[in-house]
Amino acid sequence: DAMNTNIIAIVAVSFMSVGIIWAVGNLTHTTIESRVKSANGILLIAQDNRFNGTNPTIYANTNLPKKLIILNKDFVRHDFIVDGLGINTSYLSADQSFITAIATKKAGVYEYYCSLHPETMRGKIVVRS
Numbered sequence: 001d002a003m004n005t006n007i008i009a010i011v012a013v014s015f016m017s018v019g020i021i022w023a024v025g026n027l028t029h030t031t032i033e034s035r036v037k038s039a040n041g042i043l044l045i046a047q048d049n050r051f052n053g054t055n056p057t058i059y060a061n062t063n064l065p066k067k068l069i070i071l072n073k074d075f076v077r078h079d080f081i082v083d084g085l086g087i088n089t090s091y092l093s094a095d096q097s098f099i100t101a102i103a104t105k106k107a108g109v110y111e112y113y114c115s116l117h118p119e120t121m122r123g124k125i126v127v128r129s
Helices: 002-028 032-038
Strands: 042-047 058-061 066-072 097-102 108-113 122-128
Touching: 058 066
Parallel strands: 042 066, 058 122
Antiparallel strands: 066 097, 108 122
């Protein structure tokens, strides 16, 4: 009957519209991962009370700023602090990110950590000359 045909047509057009909007959004949206790769930077993802699962050691060089993006993929807040380098993201909620750089003239080993979870979210930044 005509009523059912109209309902089916409306549903089909609705699904197509949502699909088109989703596809256009994905084509125009650049991911954080692609921005990090293009800048030859580092992405640290806070998740499960760890950074990148292992709290990796980060390597940088003096007098050569290295882009650093912190992304919170957890359901709890995190921050990222490096006292000797003056980096402090403040609290990041779920899906928030913070862009900074490791930039120093002084070689050395610097500790990074989350002030809310310092026992499990802690690692090192090694800056070489």
